[in-house]
Amino acid sequence: MPREYRTIEEVAGPLMLVQQVEGVKYDELGEIELPSGEIRRCKVLEINGQNALVQLFESSLGINAEHSKVRFLGKGLELAVSPDILGRVFDGMGTPKDGGPAIIPTRMLDINGKPMNPAARDYPNEFIQTGVSAIDGLNTLVRGQKLPIFSASGLPHAQLAAQIARQAKVRDGSGNFAVVFAAMGITFEEADYFINDFRRTGAIDRSVLFINLASDPAIERISTPRMALTAAEYLAFELDMHVLVIMTDITYYAEALREVSAARKEVPGRRGYPGYLYTDLATMYERAGRQRGKEGSITFVPILTMPDDDKTHPIPDLTGYITEGQIILSRDLHKKGVKPPIDVLPSLSRLKDKGIGEGKTRADHANTMNQLFAAYSRGKDAKELAVILGEDALSEVDRIYARFAEAFEREYVSQGFEGDRAILETLQIGWKLLSMLPKNELKRIKESFIDQYYGKD
């Protein structure tokens, strides 16, 4: 039986100071027993001589410094895992909240995980077909990649994420798929949308859900994503499954982190977020990937809402520096009725070149992708110019480009949230659009491909 301390000196926000402790370790998990018998959890943030500064994982409501007891458990926060976690719904602390029985664990896993040795990683290079042209054709997702969706309030990121979760497959249809979904601080309705969508499509049977709603204590959000990633690692690297992890919303997670940092009176970095936000986010995002000698993989699609649509805000900014690209949703396209409103120009998949080409998609994929980007970019410039000067001021070629940009948004990007296009269909639409341009404008495509596909419908 671990020693109990009745020496809580301070409780302030998410932090608590316990004095005269002995043998307490850094990062150790603790339990607080309230006078009512209720048990809450905490972890050691700093240990200085006999003083332990702990961070609560749950609300501090009702903690009484005089009559509450603290025990330290000699281990970190753990998640109980077994193959039975599939199809279950948990709260942010890993406790079942679907009314089902508790998990009988085959293993207890530390939720912090351990850094993956770069020499043991296997490079992600297997094409995942999401059925969304703007992703498959231009910002290709591959197995083991971390590709966030940068959204903003009022944009349909939930629909897009659900669409990806529903449609994602590899071309030969092999593999054992699972979805791990973590909700941090989102509303009941949004969480309900995902759960219903998973139920509707039967995906729920191969999903694990961790739900922390906006009404749950903010502080629980710090452990939620780590619970989810621990479950994902278990499924991927022990049960050999291909796991798609979807998390929403990283912004709320970072805000919870800021709350703890402010309570600790740490020197703030940009916009009050702690200086270690990059490292903290990285220890989550980097858990995605593939490992040598393991069948499974973790593909990670975190969703974040950019405050005020600002891409340079610390959360999207630091995320972009860690993840392998980003899918950016645009308010303008959303208002034009483009579904999904993916703005392909600032979107990027860094691993796309490894997942496309002969044997994976088709030999001409890389060339057409570059040409579509260049042409759409030039078409958008031409359209902007036309707004200022009128269409007449455009050169003949620029007028074609402007028309191309229109058609591109309408036919290529806007496919609806139910549309599921095979990659060959996506490529074919691409060629149909490129055929609007004169042949000599297609400078980024090898001549042999032009001969093979140009103008053929």
Place this chain on the structure above:
Amino acid sequence: MANISQGTIVKVSGPLVVAEGMRDSELFDVVRVSDKKLIGEIIEMHGDRASIQVYEDTAGLGPGEPVVSEGAPLSVELAPGLIGQIFDGIQRPLARLVEMAGNNIDRGVSVPAIDRTKHWAFQPVATVGQVVVAGDVLGTVQETELVLHKVLVPPGLSGTIESIEAGDKLVTETIAVVRNIKGQSVHVAMLQKWPVRRGRPYAEKISPDAPLVTGQRVVDTFFPVAKGGTATVPGPFGSGKTVIQHQLAKWAESDIVVYIGCGERGNEMTDVLMEFPELIDPKSGYSLMKRTILIANTSDMPVAAREASIYTGITIAEYFRDMGFSVSIMADSTSRWAEALREMSGRLEEMPGEEGYPAYLGSRLANFYERAGSVRCLGSEGRIGVLTAIGAVSPPGGDLSDPVAQSTLRIVKVFWGLDSALAYKRHFPAINWLNSYSLYTDKIDAWMNQMVTPDWSKLRSDAMRLLQEESELEEIVRLVGQDSLSAVDRLKLEASRSVREDFLHQNSYDEIDTYSSLNKQHRMLSLMMQFYYDGQRALERSASFRDLINLPVRDGISRLKFVPEAQVTERADQLARELTEQIEAAIPQGVM
């Protein structure tokens, strides 16, 4: 030898551990923390209390546990066996760690950096009775097909060789005995150690004047970096910093490349690890991995070791520089290194400078870049060794007023500014030609004029002027439209568009386009400029603008980048002829 002292932990806060009873240890001594024997380094002393930054995860540590000093500063091991390895920030071989601890990195694992069981064929160069000074070559080891590793007399030693022996040796075995000035016999092994925070000594620094040829057109032609120079690539995410660093690591004309992945993505290191062994160096015909050393401290690995990784990398680079090699070091990204400094500084409760970074950020950065350079090495031979340093910076939101970017710009001589607008247009490398600069241009122009072609500097400055004029014309076009420009100005726009799209734009994923020799760069740019000059003359002689821009030969010029090196000269000659003929044909007959 410093005193070995043992203390006990009193405080643990993240990677910072405070221990008491450490009075006898010295600042920057390496310590082993707790029974888990985690590696740490003393960074502050207050009385007998030492503040220690721990290079491994400190979860589970608590007061009362022991701390033992090793009595020596953080050092790297230098010997044959470095090339082709991947190390973490404190030089632990990651491939060995996989064998010992599995796919995830465990704590407290102790592995020697250099394989102690491997024999190397040592070939003496020095002879018995020869008088040697520090830096003289004792002998050589063929480490890989590309690298002839020179075993040098270590700094601080000089004397007469008493014995030296050829044969298959372990790195720890004595290869030579040197009687020093005091008359003592010193046994020299191939394995040497050097503290990472101190630069290795050299005889003198030399001002660099030759370019580091990288095969990247925008770099070599417009913003060249000198051998022994320093350069920085700042840019927002997605603008292609890492791709540029990889390209330079692949193609830059170096004997040795040290690539430091500092707080970056794990998959990027894996990419290098898997791709480099398969890439063949065009000059030697051997795999690029046979000249590359990787230091990987990915963003999920402990933050304190990230701080050390930069020093580990540059010390290894200096070691090879001392052998007379041309060494390039790429650090991706120095911003993550600065963040590690900031995190430790915060935990030490130091007074923060700008944006929470410590006030010594600038001096630490300067110290790192100043370790680059072209030097005359120690030793009686007077070997020249070169160390070129290229650091990426990841400023928040791409904003260059960031303290790391600003401190870096004050030191380095070449600035490749990456631009997200170019990246969106998929113009790669997204180096903005309007705001980038190289302070080596003058010196390198002289070299290029002599070694490549006499008209190099003229060609370069004309092309740059054309690009500048384009940006001014674009403003006018934005206001009044293209039609209102004169034919001469429209030709200017056309010509500079071709320089932009066909010359500056370079596809690093295309087999052929990924590398352009100086000859190819010269031929491409001359053709484009020839079109511009001859086009202007043709316009004066009443040629129609429309005819000029639709010349069939222009398609060939824009595809010259996909022509293999061996055929470039022939194809370029042909294109030049066609260009002259077609422009001639575009001029109406009878007009003089």
